[in-house]
Amino acid sequence: MKVNIKKKAFGSDVIFSDLSLTIKEGVTSFIMAPSGWGKTTLLRIMAGLDDDYEGTVESKCDNNIVLFQENRLVEGISVLSNLKALGVKEEDSIDVLSHLSLYEERNKKVSELSGGMKRRVALSRVLLLSGDRYFLDEPFTGLDDECKREIAFYIAKKLSGKTVVVVSHNKEDSLLLRAVDTLVLGE
Amino acid sequence: MKRFITDKKRKVYLTLSIAFWVLIWWAMSVIIEEKLFLPSPFSVLKALISLFPEKEFWTSIAFSTSRVVLSYLVSFIVAALLGVFGGLSERIEILLSPLVKAMRSIPVASIVILVLLWVKSRNLSTVVSFLVVFPILYESVLSGVKNTDPLLLEAADNYRIRGYRRLRYIYLPSISPYIESGIKSSLGLCWKSAVAAEVIGLPLHSMGSKLYEAKVYLDTPSLFAWTLVIVVLAALFEKLAFLLFSMIKRRVMR
Numbered sequence: 001m002k003v004n005i006k007k008k009a010f011g012s013d014v015i016f017s018d019l020s021l022t023i024k025e026g027v028t029s030f031i032m033a034p035s036g037w038g039k040t041t042l043l044r045i046m047a048g049l050d051d052d053y054e055g056t057v058e059s060k061c062d063n064n065i066v067l068f069q070e071n072r073l074v075e076g077i078s079v080l081s082n083l084k085a086l087g088v089k090e091e092d093s094i095d096v097l098s099h100l101s102l103y104e105e106r107n108k109k110v111s112e113l114s115g116g117m118k119r120r121v122a123l124s125r126v127l128l129l130s131g132d133r134y135f136l137d138e139p140f141t142g143l144d145d146e147c148k149r150e151i152a153f154y155i156a157k158k159l160s161g162k163t164v165v166v167v168s169h170n171k172e173d174s175l176l177l178r179a180v181d182t183l184v185l186g187e
Numbered sequence: 188m189k190r191f192i193t194d195k196k197r198k199v200y201l202t203l204s205i206a207f208w209v210l211i212w213w214a215m216s217v218i219i220e221e222k223l224f225l226p227s228p229f230s231v232l233k234a235l236i237s238l239f240p241e242k243e244f245w246t247s248i249a250f251s252t253s254r255v256v257l258s259y260l261v262s263f264i265v266a267a268l269l270g271v272f273g274g275l276s277e278r279i280e281i282l283l284s285p286l287v288k289a290m291r292s293i294p295v296a297s298i299v300i301l302v303l304l305w306v307k308s309r310n311l312s313t314v315v316s317f318l319v320v321f322p323i324l325y326e327s328v329l330s331g332v333k334n335t336d337p338l339l340l341e342a343a344d345n346y347r348i349r350g351y352r353r354l355r356y357i358y359l360p361s362i363s364p365y366i367e368s369g370i371k372s373s374l375g376l377c378w379k380s381a382v383a384a385e386v387i388g389l390p391l392h393s394m395g396s397k398l399y400e401a402k403v404y405l406d407t408p409s410l411f412a413w414t415l416v417i418v419v420l421a422a423l424f425e426k427l428a429f430l431l432f433s434m435i436k437r438r439v440m441r
Contacts, residue, residue: 047345049341049345064345065345065346066342066345068338068341068342070338072336072338072339072341072342074339074356074357074360075360076360076363076440077356077360077440077441078441080441081356081440081441082356084352084356085343085346085348085352085353085355085356085357086346086348086352087347087348087352107441125346129346129347
């Protein structure tokens, strides 16, 4: 996937100008940049969620699955119902939840969960869906180090062979997710 | 700092507050000293008790209640359907907007007189309370759909959550508080408008016609007794509607 952004601006505020990068297919690519650099904006452009820019993203595909920066869960319903909404089999949901240490919480309302648990529910949603490319925005927000390692191992296994683009400000995440390509931007 | 009252204390305060206003009512009736203008709570209670053995009392309650329940159910279903469609499609919302605004602002008395030309008096209250309740419930559902978090909708689009699953798991949790407030503000109005329609249409065996009879015979204690029955029924129905809604909500939104 070739990304060539001539200009991306919010009003008079120019975010990117003449930014080019290539994402390898079938592997995990890691994009690291400091906070406020525009990582989320770049990810949204690559995932086809933002068309308001000058430039091109070559070999776009429609089946992109995005882990958003915010969890975007339905707070008033249970963890399992948030996954049922995807139309996947319940046993698959239970399997992913178990791997993310959320089995005990499956019938709890999302509003009753901690920030880290909510992030894991958001991650399970992404892992349950079958897509051509996966875009993960700061996947480990709110997770402690031990939990992060276990989950990163599971994500790497589950999405092995897929095109995965991860944006984060934490270099360590690249190693945890076994990223083949690491692009450091904004330096 | 505001101090919170516990549920138990609240109930005690509420009972005391009702007792206080009944006392004021009694005091006023003693001062006025004229049953025709303001009967005492005791004479109203006496009138109410005298109504209990009458078959007509129960028939009237059954007649009016069945009309209210029917009109409320129909309003609810139609408002939910059109509210969802209106919330999803701006064109449908614009199409319905003049009709809903007109229904909201036309006085109940005008609606009653107009509807009396179209339907038989025994069906009048059903149609009138539908016309009064529908816009409130419709706007509640519409607001719920329109105020669904756009970030959640973007995620739902990305995860291809569509059709029934989108309605049940994305929209319904957002609509439900709006529906609750819609029920709160419309159920009482449903009773009020239904009884007002019956007072004008005078269908046989209805609570409205009994109110009218009490007025014609200057039987103010009976008028108060019937009013009390309507107030109690409206309060009971509100509780029942919330109970039913929370049961459905628990089942659907697990």
